[in-house]
Amino acid sequence: MPIVVFLLKRLFGVIVIVLVVSFLVFSLLALSPGSVVATLLGNRPSTPDLVAALKAKYHLNDPFLVQYWHWLVGVLHGDFGRSTQSGATVTSVIADHLPVTLEVAVYTLVLVVGIGIPAGMLAGIRWGSRFDKGVSALTVFGMSAPGFAVGIVLVYLLGVKVALFPVYGAGGSSPVDRIEHLTLPAIALAFGLIAIIVRQTRAATLNVMRQDYVTFARARGVSPTRILVRYALRNTALPIVTSAGLLLIVAISGAVLIETVFSLQGAGQLMVQSVTAKDVPVVQGLAIFIALFVVVVNLLVDAAALIIDPRTRVAARS
Amino acid sequence: MRTNAHRVRTPGSRAGTALAGLVAVGLFATGCTGSSGGTHGGQATSFTFGVGAAPISLDIAKDFDGNIMQIMALVTEKLELISSNGDLSPALATSVTQPDSTTLVYHIRSGVTFSDGTPLTAQDVAWSLQHMTDVKAGAQTAGNVPSFQSAAASGPLQVTVKLKRPDPTARQNLAVISFVQEAKFGAAHQKDLGTAAAIPIGTGPYQVSSDTTQAVSLTRNPHYWGPKPPMSKISFNVITGGDNTSQLAMRSGSIQGTLVANLKTASQWQAVKGASLYTLPALTTTFLTLDISSGPLSDVHVRKAIAYSIDRAGVMAAGYGKYASLMRGLAPAGVLADVAPSVQEAEAFLAALPQYDLDPAKARSELAQSAYPHGFSLTIPYVQDAPFSQLTVENLAQNVKPLGVTIKLKAITTQQWIATIYAHGKGLGVQTMELIPPVPDPGAVLGVVTGKPNIRPQGFNLANWSTPQVEQAFTQLTTSVDKQTRWRAAQTLLTAIADDVPYIPLYDPDTVAVLGNGFSFSRALTLFDLDVNGTWASALKTG
Numbered sequence: 001m002p003i004v005v006f007l008l009k010r011l012f013g014v015i016v017i018v019l020v021v022s023f024l025v026f027s028l029l030a031l032s033p034g035s036v037v038a039t040l041l042g043n044r045p046s047t048p049d050l051v052a053a054l055k056a057k058y059h060l061n062d063p064f065l066v067q068y069w070h071w072l073v074g075v076l077h078g079d080f081g082r083s084t085q086s087g088a089t090v091t092s093v094i095a096d097h098l099p100v101t102l103e104v105a106v107y108t109l110v111l112v113v114g115i116g117i118p119a120g121m122l123a124g125i126r127w128g129s130r131f132d133k134g135v136s137a138l139t140v141f142g143m144s145a146p147g148f149a150v151g152i153v154l155v156y157l158l159g160v161k162v163a164l165f166p167v168y169g170a171g172g173s174s175p176v177d178r179i180e181h182l183t184l185p186a187i188a189l190a191f192g193l194i195a196i197i198v199r200q201t202r203a204a205t206l207n208v209m210r211q212d213y214v215t216f217a218r219a220r221g222v223s224p225t226r227i228l229v230r231y232a233l234r235n236t237a238l239p240i241v242t243s244a245g246l247l248l249i250v251a252i253s254g255a256v257l258i259e260t261v262f263s264l265q266g267a268g269q270l271m272v273q274s275v276t277a278k279d280v281p282v283v284q285g286l287a288i289f290i291a292l293f294v295v296v297v298n299l300l301v302d303a304a305a306l307i308i309d310p311r312t313r314v315a316a317r318s
Numbered sequence: 319m320r321t322n323a324h325r326v327r328t329p330g331s332r333a334g335t336a337l338a339g340l341v342a343v344g345l346f347a348t349g350c351t352g353s354s355g356g357t358h359g360g361q362a363t364s365f366t367f368g369v370g371a372a373p374i375s376l377d378i379a380k381d382f383d384g385n386i387m388q389i390m391a392l393v394t395e396k397l398e399l400i401s402s403n404g405d406l407s408p409a410l411a412t413s414v415t416q417p418d419s420t421t422l423v424y425h426i427r428s429g430v431t432f433s434d435g436t437p438l439t440a441q442d443v444a445w446s447l448q449h450m451t452d453v454k455a456g457a458q459t460a461g462n463v464p465s466f467q468s469a470a471a472s473g474p475l476q477v478t479v480k481l482k483r484p485d486p487t488a489r490q491n492l493a494v495i496s497f498v499q500e501a502k503f504g505a506a507h508q509k510d511l512g513t514a515a516a517i518p519i520g521t522g523p524y525q526v527s528s529d530t531t532q533a534v535s536l537t538r539n540p541h542y543w544g545p546k547p548p549m550s551k552i553s554f555n556v557i558t559g560g561d562n563t564s565q566l567a568m569r570s571g572s573i574q575g576t577l578v579a580n581l582k583t584a585s586q587w588q589a590v591k592g593a594s595l596y597t598l599p600a601l602t603t604t605f606l607t608l609d610i611s612s613g614p615l616s617d618v619h620v621r622k623a624i625a626y627s628i629d630r631a632g633v634m635a636a637g638y639g640k641y642a643s644l645m646r647g648l649a650p651a652g653v654l655a656d657v658a659p660s661v662q663e664a665e666a667f668l669a670a671l672p673q674y675d676l677d678p679a680k681a682r683s684e685l686a687q688s689a690y691p692h693g694f695s696l697t698i699p700y701v702q703d704a705p706f707s708q709l710t711v712e713n714l715a716q717n718v719k720p721l722g723v724t725i726k727l728k729a730i731t732t733q734q735w736i737a738t739i740y741a742h743g744k745g746l747g748v749q750t751m752e753l754i755p756p757v758p759d760p761g762a763v764l765g766v767v768t769g770k771p772n773i774r775p776q777g778f779n780l781a782n783w784s785t786p787q788v789e790q791a792f793t794q795l796t797t798s799v800d801k802q803t804r805w806r807a808a809q810t811l812l813t814a815i816a817d818d819v820p821y822i823p824l825y826d827p828d829t830v831a832v833l834g835n836g837f838s839f840s841r842a843l844t845l846f847d848l849d850v851n852g853t854w855a856s857a858l859k860t861g
Contacts, residue, residue, distance in 0.1 A: 037740075039733070039736070049453045050456065082509065086374050086513055088510055089510075155566055159570060168566075168572070169532050169555065170532055259558075263532075263557045263558045265531035265556055273371075276733060
């Protein structure tokens, strides 16, 4: 029962968040310079008739709140509208662009978790060693190097000089081709994130390895592998999982620059392009999706925390 | 980014966004990057061109942009082709007659079929013209032919277009926007026409074989009525990283052609092994607009002092390298060629106009004669994405300092610039502008920036400049169908602009294409070949 209440509360929170986000984004677009008509016609020739027709078509003569209401009513009926630019449905536009962004984000997360956590744990266990110092130095470099700059260097070295990977684009539909194309973007994006997760893991491991129960375990003759897995990994898991969830969200938002460098037509590019063109339906649709994504990731992180740490279950019940 | 179908282009845009329009293109060969059969010429039968922005719609009525036109002109043919001096030649229309000043009759080529095998009919042509000029549907191309009234099939292979009034450039403008597509299909997909789910069907040498967010691929149309094009497949891969990424893509062999986004990078492109640069005259006009309705700019001596304070040659070299020429009047000679007796005569006329090269002494003298002999302060915006805009304004600000004039620079985004220009509010001050005429006709430049009808929101007489003599010439230029009358009107306007200085002409930058990996063009091309006519593809050759 407490779980049901917990979920209901979170669901209510989701609805409130989505409403607030949609209204804020709608407001910000309305406040930004220009208009839909200006961006549609740009500096092309126009006539008063054409301008009037476009204003009528997109309800631009209605008050701001009425325009928002039109959009909201449509969404409540499951209709996110059509792109003001292309006329395609918002859902199809997002569906065309989202996969590549999610693929890069997941690929990035795999690299971050697969490289960052072992490296961080090892550095924490071997605190003060050459390995630890080397890893720490690399993390400073990783956190300092902008992802897009890393991307350009990678393209030149691994795309042109050595020609191991394609220099741009997302590739075709085959998994191998896809992975081949998305490797460099994922590495570029993961570069800084690995540094963060390494630092986080190292600190957590360092803390755990200094605990009395680890000392006692060692004294009892427990094997180093068992200490690492059952003691260190489990007790460092909570902050690591929390960080990983946040990093997945960062990977989505950080994809904008990476998508530009590698010419990936993902959600980041779509958002930039749609905001520039004041394509309100698409921007709203994307904003809602991203808000939902963040909420779901946080929910999964919370759920994982409940599983990992029994103490959090007590807190949730209370 | 390349411009939206040659109209007013945001100052300097060649990399960018919707309004700023000029697009760049890019594409993916086989649905992915990298591989393309066209690599390294030889027997290559496929070609990959990098474009700087993904198409928003393949229906040009919804995305009137040079980027899209370059692609779709190969698919949806037009009634007539237009050259850079305004000459028209047959395409889907074998001939055109004009029984009176408001009627155009197009005689359609027989034996033409769409790529799906359906025969082309007069109804298809009439529907396409209505579609491209459909004001109610918000067709972006509708503003090009404001005089358009109707189009109807007047015979099995004959279409009659009615105009609301005599329009000297109606036929030329129709030549630019008359992309003919299958009416039945288009009418059945009004809402989503141009999306991947409803790609227009045309009669051109190619048909769209795939349209993804990464690339648009074309393959030969087996039903094409004309000569078989040299490439069996042309792909347009989207490369959004600018010249840097495009150069890497060409070095890696994954593209064989693209446009130079920033002309300052031309030397870098020349360093790419096997790459050749092709200059495509674009008839572009860049200029400063000086709102004469208030403040210091209302004084002609102030305006002349400003004009004498810009090192146009220096800024041009810094902004465009060798790929531009100085404007001698507010229209390139090529734009005047349509009404002038000859290009040479147009050039001679422009050269004889008062010129305002950098001259501090003359600038000081002009300011001394003004109502502001000790100087004044002014804020001038420049567009961040437009190098020439920033360079020009910075140069001006520096050069007028000794005169006691303080110019404060204000960086604005392309969107802010568009909003300002579009609103045409009070206190426009000095703005930077770039126009690419949709047709090579003086009306496309002078008819846009002069005349009281253009002093309004969405009107581009940003100087708010008008005199009785100018109004008369404006009317003649925009309504007369007599060539000599229009030439005289153009001369009057250009002379008045040079004397009154409501606008300061700057530069005429070229469009530069790069081909590499064994590909070249077999003949000289213009921007009209690339963006309007679709004739560039027939000039591709390997080896």
